[in-house]
Amino acid sequence: MKIxxxxxxxxxxxxxxxxxxxxxxxxxxxxxxxxxxxxxxxSVSKSNGSGDDQTTKTxxxxxxxxxxxxxxxxxxxxxxxxxxxxxxxxxxQDTRTWKVKDAGSTKKYSEKKYQSLxxxxxxxxxxxxxxxxxxxxTDLQQKTVQALRGKKFNRVAIQFNKKKPQxxxxxxxxxxVTKISLSQGTFTNLRKIVAAKETKETPIDIKKLNDxxxxxxxxxxxxxxxxxxxxxxxxxxxxxRLMGSSNSSVNSRREDQQMIYYDNSGQRMAVSSKTGxxxxxxxxxxxxxxxxxxxxxxxxxxxxxxxDRQLDDVRYDEYNANNRQVTYRTYINTYPILADDNxxxxxxxxxxxxxxxxxxxxxxxxxxxxxxxxxxxxxxxxQVLDKLTQSGISQKKINGIRIGYxxxxxxxxxxxVDLVPTYFVLYNGSWTPYQxxxxxxxx
Amino acid sequence: xxxxxIEWIFLIAFIALDIFLIGAYYNQSGVQTENNSSNTQxxxxxxxxxxxxxxxxxxxxxxxxNAGFYISSADDDYLLSQxxxxxxxxxxxxxxxxxxxxxxDHKIKLNSLKNPQxxxxxxxxxxxxxxxxxxxxxxxxxxxxNEVVYTQMVYGKRVTSDQGCIRFVVANGYVTGxxxxxxxxxxxxxxxxxxxxxxxxxxxxxxxNKLPANSKVKWIELGYSKLLSVxxxxxxxxxxxxxxxxxxxxxxxxxxxxxxxxMD
Numbered sequence: 001m002k003i004x005x006x007x008x009x010x011x012x013x014x015x016x017x018x019x020x021x022x023x024x025x026x027x028x029x030x031x032x033x034x035x036x037x038x039x040x041x042x043s044v045s046k047s048n049g050s051g052d053d054q055t056t057k058t059x060x061x062x063x064x065x066x067x068x069x070x071x072x073x074x075x076x077x078x079x080x081x082x083x084x085x086x087x088x089x090x091x092x093q094d095t096r097t098w099k100v101k102d103a104g105s106t107k108k109y110s111e112k113k114y115q116s117l118x119x120x121x122x123x124x125x126x127x128x129x130x131x132x133x134x135x136x137x138t139d140l141q142q143k144t145v146q147a148l149r150g151k152k153f154n155r156v157a158i159q160f161n162k163k164k165p166q167x168x169x170x171x172x173x174x175x176x177v178t179k180i181s182l183s184q185g186t187f188t189n190l191r192k193i194v195a196a197k198e199t200k201e202t203p204i205d206i207k208k209l210n211d212x213x214x215x216x217x218x219x220x221x222x223x224x225x226x227x228x229x230x231x232x233x234x235x236x237x238x239x240x241r242l243m244g245s246s247n248s249s250v251n252s253r254r255e256d257q258q259m260i261y262y263d264n265s266g267q268r269m270a271v272s273s274k275t276g277x278x279x280x281x282x283x284x285x286x287x288x289x290x291x292x293x294x295x296x297x298x299x300x301x302x303x304x305x306x307x308d309r310q311l312d313d314v315r316y317d318e319y320n321a322n323n324r325q326v327t328y329r330t331y332i333n334t335y336p337i338l339a340d341d342n343x344x345x346x347x348x349x350x351x352x353x354x355x356x357x358x359x360x361x362x363x364x365x366x367x368x369x370x371x372x373x374x375x376x377x378x379x380x381x382x383q384v385l386d387k388l389t390q391s392g393i394s395q396k397k398i399n400g401i402r403i404g405y406x407x408x409x410x411x412x413x414x415x416x417v418d419l420v421p422t423y424f425v426l427y428n429g430s431w432t433p434y435q436x437x438x439x440x441x442x443x
Numbered sequence: 444x445x446x447x448x449i450e451w452i453f454l455i456a457f458i459a460l461d462i463f464l465i466g467a468y469y470n471q472s473g474v475q476t477e478n479n480s481s482n483t484q485x486x487x488x489x490x491x492x493x494x495x496x497x498x499x500x501x502x503x504x505x506x507x508x509n510a511g512f513y514i515s516s517a518d519d520d521y522l523l524s525q526x527x528x529x530x531x532x533x534x535x536x537x538x539x540x541x542x543x544x545x546x547x548d549h550k551i552k553l554n555s556l557k558n559p560q561x562x563x564x565x566x567x568x569x570x571x572x573x574x575x576x577x578x579x580x581x582x583x584x585x586x587x588x589n590e591v592v593y594t595q596m597v598y599g600k601r602v603t604s605d606q607g608c609i610r611f612v613v614a615n616g617y618v619t620g621x622x623x624x625x626x627x628x629x630x631x632x633x634x635x636x637x638x639x640x641x642x643x644x645x646x647x648x649x650x651x652n653k654l655p656a657n658s659k660v661k662w663i664e665l666g667y668s669k670l671l672s673v674x675x676x677x678x679x680x681x682x683x684x685x686x687x688x689x690x691x692x693x694x695x696x697x698x699x700x701x702x703x704x705x706m707d
Contacts, residue, residue: 008450015457022464084512086634226632229673310702333634368632370515370676412674 064136066126071194078201095139098185103147114175122161130318133294172213216381223421227371275341276362300326324350338404400426500660505641511681516626546620603666638700644683647703658689
């Protein structure tokens with residue numbers, strides 16, 4: 001009788017404990033409280049040449065994708081690439097199956113040990129362009145792993161010469177290494193890619209240039225040249241998309257070579273008639289004090305969606321915490337377009353000075369077309385750096401070096417833009433073709 | 444009200460709360476699946492609307508995603524340059540549409556009128572009669588009693604365009620000749636990209652009001668179609684082609700398989 005009486009008490013107690021526990025889990029994970037369909041996916045409508053609108057869903061994880069796959073074997077490192085295969089999408093077919101069970105403690109490696117890790121044999125690296133957190137890489141299913149929350153990394157490393165592949169998160173900025181364990185996940189596509197059966201291997205070394213770990217191409221590298229039919233959106237489209245939501249009417253005035261659109265609610269859009277560069281600004285909508293990387297990157301994505309542009313080739317490129325600027329660039333198979341006037345670029349400034357900015361170009365790449373030149377041969381990275389130092393540029397002033405695309409107008413058609421690969425150097429705060437520095441075009 | 448009754452009431456209330464919280468927890472972890480399932484619901488409701496509009500379509504619609512390339516081919520006169528190989532046959536070439544027309548020196552009897560491909564598959568490999576014949580496959584959907592069509596295969600898909608096909612002329616049970624266009628020197632312009640499924644393509648077509656009511660969609664096929672011409676080359680992309688019977692007329696429609704846009 002006593003037990004029977006107590007059963008009711010125990011069951012009620014258990015029900016209460018369960019509800020408290022579930023509530024706690026759901027509260028701790030803020031994604032529940034927000035509208036997930038807006039956070040993780042977006043409907044982006046794009047207008048094509050015929051004027052038809054259609055929607056394509058761009059997900060957060062499509063923007064925050066790795067930009068390169070590196071594999072070490074035989075004592076060397078190689079970038080895996082292909083002109084026929086989308087290497088990153090192939091890898092994502094594997095990473096989408098990964099379920100993170102647990103994360104080990106984060107270890108800070110010495111410079112020597114970290115460099116050694118980047119050269120470790122049979123290690124593959126999925127490299128992101130800049131720091132990221134696991135919330136943006138929604139492929140990695142890890143909603144309940146508290147240890148990963150807010151953890152920054154820019155490389156996912158996979159060690160292949162163990163019985164079971166071991167996965168690590170690496171952060172170049174602070175040399176933090178975190179081992180993660182998966183409850184499930186396939187590596188089939190990754191294994192094929194690192195076996196280089198369908199990809200080309202280019203020998204590289206990842207090493208430090210001033211404060212950054214940078215890819216050094218050890219030999220001459222042939223980089224494909226692309227050409228695109230480029231289209232120019234009319235500014236009025238963005239007046240509607242970016243400024244149209246407020247109730248006040250939009251006025252315009254001409255100022256030098258710019259058209260300025262403005263309204264009474266503090267919104268302003270300046271469009272350069274010469275270059276098509278757009279600078280939209282408004283009073284900051286950011287009312288939270290949460291400037292964590294994850295929150296910034298999610299906000300950046302949200303602002304990117306506001307442009308309602310097709311974002312197929314657009315990728316996260318970098319985040320600058322000092323001015324709260326998130327940069328997205330158009331990537332053509334591994335390399336970004338680094339042209340000026342925001343061509344192919346979206347610069348989001350998320351506030352800080354009380355105003356937000358979105359910088360982009362009215363021009364956008366529509367359709368790839370045959371290129372007059374198949375590829376360009378670029379020198380090994382060290383050779384380029386040596387040329388710069390020989391011309392009097394101090395290596396300390398070079399904060400980064402990478403291969404990217406500059407644009408050139410096609411000889412035969414004005415509507416076609418040639419994307420010509422070259423080395424770009426981060427010099428005086430902006431990415432500049434190294435030839436411009438050598439030619440004295442940049443002081 | 445005794446304590447026991449209060450306990451029972453609380454127990455039922457907390458069990459109900461727990462069920463709700465468990466549902467919310469699984470909802471949260473399956474958010475993306477939820478989005479997918481809501482897409483499925485939209486697809487189902489669109490297909491239902493098609494039925495309401497008396498539009499019929501093939502029973503087995505594939506939901507499988509596919510992939511393809513942006514490709515290009517030079518708008519040149521390759522067939523003309525190679526036509527010397529066909530010396531014994533009468534040839535004619537049009538530079539406007541890059542079309543080679545050949546009349547056989549000896550017409551070829553079809554062994555079967557119902558299956559003309561059984562005969563033509565043998566002669567298509569004959570290089571003295573047909574150039575690059577091994578790149579073409581019989582296309583029963585486009586063929587009629589008087590015209591047997593073979594379409595060029597590019598990276599595993601048919602070319603669904605005026606360019607890239609051979610049309611054999613059939614008269615009185617004999618193949619008398621053909622006209623041919625050919626995509627030559629095909630270049631891949633970007634890496635392979637995902638395409639929308641057959642089902643999704645049908646839904647887009649309907650949502651664009653390109654499907655008339657009381658019509659029958661006979662077939663929906665994925666192939667490479669012309670997108671545009673620029674600088675002496677033509678760019679082709681994967682596209683879903685539709686053949687629709689509406690009343691007495693036959694309609695052709697195309698959907699860009701990369702982005703779902705209607706193509707002219």
